[in-house]
Amino acid sequence: MKKSIILSFIMLISVATSFSQETIVPLWLNQVPNQQITDEVELVESTGIIRISKVQNPTIEVFLPAKNNATGQAALICPGGGYGILAxxxxxxxxxxxxxxxxxxxFVLKYRLPDSKSVxxxxxxPLQDAIRALRTIRYNAKKYNIHKSQIGVMGFSAGGHLASTLGTHFNEVMYTPSDRIDQESARPDFMALIYPVISMQNGVTHNGSKNHLLGKDANAELIDKFSNELQVTTDTPPTxxxxxxxxxxxxxxxxxxMYSSLIKNSVSTEMHIYPKGGHGFSFGHKQGHVNSWTDLFCTWINNLEE
Known part of the structure; x- marks a missing residue:
């Protein structure tokens, strides 16, 4: 009887352990680059949606499908929020x-925001964290049951700007490599950009995102550098x-x-523009037929060539 109880207890511990795999993964194992010590504290608010600001410890939160359902594809998700908060x-x-x-x-990216006192x-x-996140996912591809050549990035609004920055600036040296993770490529294999900020140019950009990221007095060189429609090359991933x-x-x-630049550079691209939907609609459940974008995305990604 005692042996049976002990065996059952061990099995319960084993099951619990299998479900308690690490889901929040810190991006930086030692010192976070481009960061200084301040009295700033990360803030999490929940008023209809969860808003995170003043990020101090960048992470990815891991979400995996059942192994038998897995396609081998993966997406790094960059939430929006005007570079002021994360939705x-x-x-x-x-x-x-x-x-x-x-x-x-x-993999949901909790990235540092540019107006943090600690930055x-x-x-x-934000780009340092996105580069490190993509490399971390690729380094752990076997652990996560994904293919190294099928890891993309998906971004919404200002998160779409970060995603498109990763897709056009992935070869830039943004920090000093520190381990084997940093030997992995940071190039996404695809980009999904949902109502994205792309340009930093006056008259086109979202001023809030621009001011948070570059400051109100950014020079023309910096504005052009982060106007990602100007940074597309033939090596930019399918979008x-x-x-x-x-x-x-x-x-x-x-x-x-962005679409025009991608086509000009012979990058495989699909774009859908809805007449109505506004901004920040997420799934678009209450925004009419804009909610069909998720089906369109699934059709698109299922037909991507590896």
């Missing part, structure tokens, strides 16, 4: 759970674009300029 569930964890239902592994050079921090014509926050011209 962490609205454009992050909720999206990850949906991707899992399609057999796609998902030294504002515009570098999926979604936008609404009536977007009053991030003009639809952002996606249109």
């Amino acid at each position: 962490y569930d609205w454009e992050g964890t909720d999206i990850a759970k949906w991707l899992n239902s399609k057999g796609i592994a998902a 030294i050079e504002s515009y570098k921090a 999926f674009l979604i936008h609404a014509s009536d977007d009053k926050a991030v003009p639809v011209q952002n996606s249109m300029l």
Whole structure:
């Protein structure tokens, strides 16, 4: 009897352990680059959606489908929030759970925000975290049951700017390599940009995102550098674009300029522009037929060539 109880207890511990795999993974094992010690504290608020600001410890949150459902594809998700906050569930964890239902592994990026007092050079921090995150996922591909050549990035609004920055600046040296993770490529294998900020140019950009990322007095060189429609090359990954014509926050011209540059550089691209939907619609459940974008994305990614 005692042996039976002990055996059952051991089995319970084993099952619990299998379900308690690390889901929050710190990106930086030692010192976070481009960061200084301050009295700033990370802030998490929940008022309809979870908003995170003043990020101090960048992480990825891991969401994996059942092994038998897994396609081998994966997406690094960059939530939006104007580079001032992260809409962490609205454009992050909720999206990850949906991707899992399609057999796609998902990793929600909690990236540093450029106006944090702890960040030294504002515009570098989000991209540093995105590069490290993509490399971390690729380094652990076997552990996560994904293919190294099928790891993309998905971004919403300002997160779409970060995603497109990763897709056009992945070869830049943004920090000093420190371990084997940093030997991995940071190039995403695809980009999904959902109502994205793309350009930093006046008249097209989202001023809030621009001011947070680059500052109000950014010079022309920095503005051009982070206007990602100007940074597309033939090595930019295949891209999926979604936008609404009536977007009053991030003009639809952002996606249109990106699409034009991608086509010019012979990059495989698909774009869908809806007449209505506004901005920040996430799944678009209450925004009419804009909610069909998720089906369009699934069709697109299922037909991507490896």
